[in-house]
Amino acid sequence: MTLFALxxxxxxxxxxxxxxxxxxxxxxxxxxxxATIRFRDPGTIRRIAYDPGFEFGQTYMEExxxxxxxxxxxxxxxxxxxFAGFFSNRTRKPLGFLRKLLQQGNRVRRAYRNVxxxxxxxxxxxxRFLDKGMFYSCAYxxxxxxxxxxxxxxxxxxxxxxxxxxxGMRVLDIGSGWGGLxxxxxxxxxxxxxxxxxxxxxxxxxxxxxxxxxLEDQVTFQLRDYREHHGQYDRIVSVGMFEHVGQPYYxxxxxxxxxxxxxxxxxxxxxxxxxxGPGITNAWLRRYIxxxxxxxxxxxxxAALEPTPLMITxxxxxxxxxxxxxxxxxxxxxxxRTEVADRFDERFCRMWEFYLASCEGTFRHWDQVVFQVQxxxxxxVVPITRDYLYRP
Numbered sequence: 029m030t031l032f033a034l035x036x037x038x039x040x041x042x043x044x045x046x047x048x049x050x051x052x053x054x055x056x057x058x059x060x061x062x063a064t065i066r067f068r069d070p071g072t073i074r075r076i077a078y079d080p081g082f083e084f085g086q087t088y089m090e091e092x093x094x095x096x097x098x099x100x101x102x103x104x105x106x107x108x109x110x111f112a113g114f115f116s117n118r119t120r121k122p123l124g125f126l127r128k129l130l131q132q133g134n135r136v137r138r139a140y141r142n143v144x145x146x147x148x149x150x151x152x153x154x155x156r157f158l159d160k161g162m163f164y165s166c167a168y169x170x171x172x173x174x175x176x177x178x179x180x181x182x183x184x185x186x187x188x189x190x191x192x193x194x195x196g197m198r199v200l201d202i203g204s205g206w207g208g209l210x211x212x213x214x215x216x217x218x219x220x221x222x223x224x225x226x227x228x229x230x231x232x233x234x235x236x237x238x239x240x241x242x243l244e245d246q247v248t249f250q251l252r253d254y255r256e257h258h259g260q261y262d263r264i265v266s267v268g269m270f271e272h273v274g275q276p277y278y279x280x281x282x283x284x285x286x287x288x289x290x291x292x293x294x295x296x297x298x299x300x301x302x303x304x305g306p307g308i309t310n311a312w313l314r315r316y317i318x319x320x321x322x323x324x325x326x327x328x329x330x331a332a333l334e335p336t337p338l339m340i341t342x343x344x345x346x347x348x349x350x351x352x353x354x355x356x357x358x359x360x361x362x363x364x365r366t367e368v369a370d371r372f373d374e375r376f377c378r379m380w381e382f383y384l385a386s387c388e389g390t391f392r393h394w395d396q397v398v399f400q401v402q403x404x405x406x407x408x409v410v411p412i413t414r415d416y417l418y419r420p
Contacts, residue, residue: 031077032056045096045363063106064096085312085386089378101385108389126237133318134274136253140226142320143272147205147227156368157360157384162206163296164232165268166350166398171348176356179349184212187265189238189417190296190402192410193217197262199286200224202254207234207247212265213265214246223249224257237408254281262292270299273320276305276333278324286336286405291345294404295338296420299351301399317383329401342402347391350398354388 030056035044046054047066067073073082073090087093088100095103134142158164158175167179168186186208192243193200195218201210204223207230214221223232234249250257264285273281282295285295300323309322328341333340361368361381369377390396404410 030072033189034077034114038114039106041110042106044106047096055305056384057110061098061106063102065103066094067091068094069283070408079311082311082315083115085316085379085382088382089316089375090376091374100381101355101388104382104389106375106384109393117400125137134272134277135257136165138320139253139272141320143226144228145227146317147320148229150371151206151229151233153368153380157357158206158329161212162237163208164205166300167351167353168346168407169349169355176353178359179353180208182217183210184209184320186417187214187296187298188217189265190294190400191263191265191295192416193219195219198222198260198265199265200257200259200261202232202264202266203272204230204249205268206230206329207237207249209265209267210234210247210249211237211241211243214243215241219246219263220365222259222261223247223248224252224254226251226253254284257288259288260295261288262290262295262344264289264295264297265298267298268300270297271318271323274320275322275324275328279335282333282336282338284402286338289405290333291326291405294402297329297399297401299324299329299399299401300330301345301397302395303397304395307395313383313386316379323396326397326399329399333401333403337405338403339405340399340401341404342414344400346398346400351388351391352394354384354391357390357397358384380414 034054039100042057042060043062044056045064047064048054049067069092072087075087088169089105090287102230105344119192143233149391154162154164159180161177162182163180163183165174166183168183169179173280174182193199193213197219199213199219199221207223210221210223211329213219223234225234228251231249231251238247238249270281289295302323302325304325306325306328309318330340359379361384365377365381387396402410
């Protein structure tokens with residue numbers, strides 16, 4: 029089926045305008061909202077029709093098409109919204125075991141390389157679009173009028189409540205990122221925290237922030253894979269790291285959590301997930317943004333937890349929170365785009381903005397959500413009602 033035939037069939041909400049290289053305009057759908065794609069080369073249309081999941085982003089990076097005055101987010105909102113069902117069917121086919129190992133075979137050495145690909149980009153870039161605390165994960169918008177900074181603090185407060193913290197506890201933060209959560213927990217709850225990261229750039233920044241906050245006696249950050257770590261902890265938290273584990277390693281990940289957690293311990297996993305069952309990672313995202321990455325279905329999480337002594341004590345699903353987070357990251361990135369282009373180049377800028385805007389679309393229109401899974405080894409460690417999560 030040609031791209032035009034697909035558009036005729038699927039664009040049922042709003043109007044998509046295609047400005048062709050010969051100057052003609054082709055319109056699909058009707059009414060508002062509107063979005064426009066301006067093609068520079070007719071070959072681009074054939075490429076996108078052949079492999080839309082990869083070539084839409086690839087050709088944008090190559091400047092083979094540009095959005096109209098409505099902007100890139102409008103184009104992706106239009107296309108991803110109208111094609112939600114079409115792509116859902118394409119991404120629900122789980123990989124065979126050998127292909128999983130090929131794409132997600134994140135042994136320790138490969139895990140370091142994969143993380144470095146994305147997270148060892150200069151700190152300068154991340155400071156252009158993240159909040160002041162440098163939280164590079166989904167914020168929690170308790171109210172629609174919250175700033176990004178307020179929503180990230182709200183996320184930290186909720187995580188702390190789910191961890192059932194008490195002063196003096198030892199906490200392990202697996203995938204500690206730029207250090208914001210570990211520093212928050214130590215500062216606000218009087219706990220000691222060990223943070224693990226595979227990114228040298230994040231390690232450098234997190235250690236500097238620890239010194240700047242005067243928390244060296246409570247917080248340490250280490251360049252270490254979770255599989256290389258040993259010790260006993262009262263609490264374990266992992267935010268935005270599980271997406272890099274790889275499905276073949278899920279059970280060993282939870283077994284490691286069980287080894288590190290004491291008998292009265294509580295673990296909390298915060299990860300992007302999918303609602304439509306096991307599937308595959310988008311090829312463009314896997315190549316340019318998150319090599320080795322995969323977001324789990326809830327069934328995959330449950331199946332991996334069940335063989336361990338850990339039991340699930342609470343599950344919460346955040347739906348549009350990440351869409352709002354990514355929209356704000358995109359807005360902040362665009363506000364400083366000229367600086368980024370001067371420091372990197374135009375191709376990098378187009379890659380990064382396509383990443384942010386397309387990921388927003390997957391949370392707004394497709395099957396991406398955030399799972400927060402709380403686990404413990406025995407009953408009685410976590411309150412038996414959820415009231416404790418919402419008390420002042």
